[in-house]
Amino acid sequence: QVQLVESGGGLVQAGGSLRLSCAASGSIFSINDMGWYRQTPGKQRELVAVTTSGGNTNYADSVKGRFTISRDNAMNTVYLQMNSLKPEDTAVYYCNADVRRWNGYRVTTSDYWGQGTQVTVSS
Numbered sequence: 343q344v345q346l347v348e349s350g351g352g353l354v355q356a357g358g359s360l361r362l363s364c365a366a367s368g369s370i371f372s373i374n375d376m377g378w379y380r381q382t383p384g385k386q387r388e389l390v391a392v393t394t395s396g397g398n399t400n401y402a403d404s405v406k407g408r409f410t411i412s413r414d415n416a417m418n419t420v421y422l423q424m425n426s427l428k429p430e431d432t433a434v435y436y437c438n439a440d441v442r443r444w445n446g447y448r449v450t451t452s453d454y455w456g457q458g459t460q461v462t463v464s465s
Contacts, residue, residue: 344368344454346437351459358463359425364437364456366418371449374440376413376420380433380461387436391422405431427463434458 350362366373377392391401391411399411410423420437437456442449 344370344439344441344443344452346439346454346456348435348437348456348459351435351461353462353464354427356427356429356463356465358427359423360427360461361424362422362435362437362459362461364420364439366439366441366454369443370418371442371444373415373418374442374451376437376439378411378420378422379436379438380431381436381458382433390435392438393420424461427461429463429465431461432463433461435461 344366345368346364346366348364350360352360354360375392375394378390379387380390381387389402390405391409393399393411393413408426413420436458439454440451441454442451
C-alpha cells in the first residue's frame with residue numbers, strides 16, 4: 343500500500359508564507375506526476391500545481407508567481423512554497439501522486455491522495 347503524509351499547513355496573515363510538504367511511502371516503484379490540489383466547502387477540488395518526474399511544472403493561474411512546486415525524487419516528496427498568501431487561498435490542501443507499483447508480475451499505476459492539510463489566511 344502507499345501513503346501520502348502532508349505537513350506544513352496552518353494559520354498565517356495575508357502576505358505571509360507557508361511551505362507544505364508531502365512524503366509518499368510504501369511499496370513504490372516510481373512516481374509520475376505529483377501535485378497539490380485545494381478545496382473549500384461547497385466547491386470542487388481544484389488543481390493548484392503539478393510537477394512531473396522530469397521537473398516540468400504547471401500552475402493554476404490564480405497562484406502563478408506566488409507559489410512554487412518542487413520535488414525530491416529520491417525522497418518521494420513534493421513541496422509547495424506559498425508566498426504572498428491571500429485570504430482566497432484559504433482551503434484544505436491535498437497532495438496527489440500518480441504512483442507506479444510492482445505487483446510481482448507487472449507495473450501498475452494508481453492515483454493516491456493525502457489526508458489534507460488546512461491552510462487559513464487571515465485578512
